[in-house]
Amino acid sequence: MGDSPLLTDLYQLNMMQAYLANGLTGTASFELFVRRLPPGRSFLMTAGLAQAVEWLADFHFSPDELAYLEKTGRFDAKMLDYLAGLRFTGDIDAMPEGTVFFPHEPILRVTAPLPLAQLLESRLINLIQFQSLIATKAARVMLAAPGKVLVDFGFRRAHGAEAGLMAARASYIAGFAGTATVLAEMLWGIPIYGTMAHSYVQAHEDESEAFLSFARARPDNLTLLIDTYDPEAAARKVVALVPTLAREGITVQSVRIDSGDLVAVTRGVRTILDNGGCAAVKIFVSGGLDEESIAALARSRAPIDGYGVGTALTTSQDQPVLDIVYKLQEYDGVAKRKRSTAKHTYPGRKQVWRRRAADGTIAGDVISLDGAGLPGEALLAPVMRDGERVRHDPSLAEIRARAARELAALPPTLRDVGVPGSYSVAIGEALNALTAEVDRRIAASR
């Protein structure tokens, strides 16, 4: 389902037919970018490029899809012929996955014949915006809990299967230790984590009996869930069971608490465990957590070793949308620009240059025309040329390492998840000059 070229809006097909009918088949450049940061965010992080490239590399209409389009009666023979032979033959330039980015910075550019480039818009936005949204959210959770074990628990309330899987991937890129979603390990080798649910305890008449039977059946990385009834009472049961299990060679690695006042409960449980000779048993918490509640728990110095983050992560619950757009920047060698109120864009094919302070901290970006050759690191790199990949796809481990370097290089002003900070993004001289030129041309033509 996720690879269909019909994952598009009808107007794209309408426009394609009109472009073909009118000979508008010249080369177009479209760029993906966000117009503004979601409230409360200080930076964004790219993700989803691998899925976009995979989709483009195998882009084609299947016989069933062509038969359906013909049957609708909406499209003429010229259009249907064009679609039957259509492959992605264009160029892609993009920021690598795991890169920090800011508003108005192009994160991906498509250069291709106009009808083809137009058709790709809907799914390209769909793929890149969601993973970037979740990588950004996960990066914030990382900043809130430095050094802790973070696990994605949110498949169930993600918006469908693809969202759940992509969220596992995007949060792993941003630095999570792994996910609970099993298929993410099979597809991408992402480490998976799992404990037990309340229903396991409830299916037994006795909580201690449930712990014992689970421990014997699943002795590896053993985590016991202790809040089905009363966490402190359950912690005492764990303390009582530890010697029995030790004789069988089974170690209780940790306990999980999924509800209640986590500061008070984890302190109470920590004391019971420590007094009962279980100082090595770690405390893992979950249940409605997000980066702000995790930051508050960290400030309170609650004795917590790891966090399962679910719904808030996989839906980016506080800000479930990244306002990513895909705009025509150049057609047939001529720069283009949209001027509607509050939705203006900068014309032309652009590049982003990033400067760093002596300690490696990022210190300011300039957006200007591709080829302007400004100082700093140029963030967009060639990914596809004439429909072919021009470099090996980076591994998930490489992407994750890049994201870790990016987060380490954030200036202090961008690191506080509770207080948004600002970052300098300037428009270069060449881009300002072109913008003014395009405005004069539009004014003259009207």
Place this chain on the structure above:
Amino acid sequence: MGDSPLLTDLYQLNMMQAYLANGLTGTASFELFVRRLPPGRSFLMTAGLAQAVEWLADFHFSPDELAYLEKTGRFDAKMLDYLAGLRFTGDIDAMPEGTVFFPHEPILRVTAPLPLAQLLESRLINLIQFQSLIATKAARVMLAAPGKVLVDFGFRRAHGAEAGLMAARASYIAGFAGTATVLAEMLWGIPIYGTMAHSYVQAHEDESEAFLSFARARPDNLTLLIDTYDPEAAARKVVALVPTLAREGITVQSVRIDSGDLVAVTRGVRTILDNGGCAAVKIFVSGGLDEESIAALARSRAPIDGYGVGTALTTSQDQPVLDIVYKLQEYDGVAKRKRSTAKHTYPGRKQVWRRRAADGTIAGDVISLDGAGLPGEALLAPVMRDGERVRHDPSLAEIRARAARELAALPPTLRDVGVPGSYSVAIGEALNALTAEVDRRIAASR
């Protein structure tokens, strides 16, 4: 990807192995319900049952999936054998899609051997919560714009391909006229709508020339986008083009405006169109709309005939999560209950009875034990028995008709999208008695 049984959390597989190891393979009943309404919501609407039944009817592990599970080394031979032969052999009872529901009301019950029922949790929640979330959001948009044409424009910012498609389906169920997402027509026959984008206008040097070329290439259901530069100037160009197009047999059906102060702009454009002899040309608006802004436009009596609703719809942006849970209610004939703070559940296999006022308006629900035989309409009905469907799957048209009846039967207190209203949901005597009994049993066992 969407049909894999590995769309589950690792702890489900861990628990399965423990259940099998300990002979806990008796019959379990789990129910799906929400604990509370999202802020601002007065009611919820079910959707997604068809996809859940489809998944269950074909539930099995593929050879690749089994090979992967074996290779992980996590599972014993007994577990792998069990999974190799596993099919869905249980019962499903559920509210039909398009039904209005409230907190604590079970919307779907799974009755199956405990290890199987446990495994299903993650994907069942994932499928039902998302479509119900969007059907609810779309129902609110319907209430805000009675009699208007509403179209889903939100594929691109939905959370992935499955989310975009499911959102098209759920909003169509709730009463939308259709969607822009082409694949939704191919898969489900949902009507699709499409106009043109700003890039089409920008690809031409002249806006009038763009309108003319588009009209000639796509004359059916012709809608021209008039806000690339200046909507009122563009409306004058449309007025000037209408006679030319009429001579060619082409009718401009409507114009679309995607930005700006929609009250002022639509009034200005309406006046230009009416004065130019184009009173029949409709005005369609889009661009960041939700039920509240649509209700405000309706109150302002802006001359708008239809709305394209995008991101706010397909992400349920203001409330992107429905807190649906799947809880064990009975195991091996014994009722179960979770008592953690703020996460309590009612035990046993339940049914919901709904009473109506003389005019058909819904007037109060009672949740009690299945078989209590209370007055009113019983909302859950058998869907699968022993793994087989026990009724024909309703068509999308039938589901949509049900949803329309449900929305028509909402009491006035639940119809205002700006002011949440309340509705009476009572707990029946038999359920209260069972709850007390389970609590006594839990207290005695601890």
